[in-house]
Amino acid sequence: ILNVEQSPQSLHVQEGDSTNFTCSFPSSNFYALHWYRWETAKSPEALFVMTLNGDEKKKGRISATLNTKEGYSYLYIKGSQPEDSATYLCASYAGGTSYGKLTFGQGTILTVHP
Amino acid sequence: GAVVSQHPSWVICKSGTSVKIECRSLDFQATTMFWYRQFPKQSLMLMATSNEGSKATYEQGVEKDKFLINHASLTLSTLTVTSAHPEDSSFYICSAYRQERLTGANVLTFGAGSRLTVL
Numbered sequence: 001i002l003n004v005e006q007s008p009q010s011l012h013v014q015e016g017d018s019t020n021f022t023c024s025f026p027s028s029n030f031y032a033l034h035w036y037r038w039e040t041a042k043s044p045e046a047l048f049v050m051t052l053n054g055d056e057k058k059k060g061r062i063s064a065t066l067n068t069k070e071g072y073s074y075l076y077i078k079g080s081q082p083e084d085s086a087t088y089l090c091a092s093y094a095g096g097t098s099y100g101k102l103t104f105g106q107g108t109i110l111t112v113h114p
Numbered sequence: 115g116a117v118v119s120q121h122p123s124w125v126i127c128k129s130g131t132s133v134k135i136e137c138r139s140l141d142f143q144a145t146t147m148f149w150y151r152q153f154p155k156q157s158l159m160l161m162a163t164s165n166e167g168s169k170a171t172y173e174q175g176v177e178k179d180k181f182l183i184n185h186a187s188l189t190l191s192t193l194t195v196t197s198a199h200p201e202d203s204s205f206y207i208c209s210a211y212r213q214e215r216l217t218g219a220n221v222l223t224f225g226a227g228s229r230l231t232v233l
Binding site: 034041046101103 | 118148150155156157158159160163207209214217219220221222223224225226227
């Protein structure tokens with residue numbers, strides 16, 4: 001069974017703070033790691049898909065790193081804004097295709113206070 | 115961008131009735147859709163993989179006679195919770211893979227989810 005764990009469960013920061021959270025996943029037979037942002041009353045939206053050890057992806061103020069050997073990924077948000085408030089989900093799957101079943105972590109709920 | 119439309123967004127029903135949830139891919143074709151369920155403060159749990167024109171694949175512990183899945187076309191998948199009971203009350207969400215134009219990565223596009231309350 002593939003377990004994906006995220007920490008912390010929730011996080012409160014002030015506007016302008018930088019923050020980061022962790023996703024850990026089993027490293028055996030790893031294929032890909034996804035990050036999604038899920039705002040209240042909306043659908044989850046894809047942030048990153050990462051496959052290679054040492055991968056680093058960036059989208060605006062948000063970036064992510066991947067360590068497949070030890071089975072973790074970090075998501076960083078630089079200069080948090082209230083609109084960054086959301087639940088951040090990571091998901092992993094093992095296997096040989098890019099259309100596999102994703103196993104999700106329980107998410108990190110980020111609240112950015114103005 | 116790619117959109118998956120999911121209806122209804124919330125439904126309240128009496129115990130013993132059946133409830134149908136629809137997911138439509140509006141601007142892309144989805145041969146496969148994934149149905150997830152989420153209990154409070156828990157992660158999205160995959161229930162089943164819906165395949166166009168063939169039977170769905172259910173995850174271990176998910177009753178296929180309780181959760182009927184039909185994927186009749188490349189743009190529509192339905193989940194029917196049959197003879198619903200209070201323990202079926204949950205948040206159900208569908209998703210399908212699409213290819214991101216910019217990165218070429220295959221990512222899940224989600225519906226907005228359906229909250230089911232069974233009285």
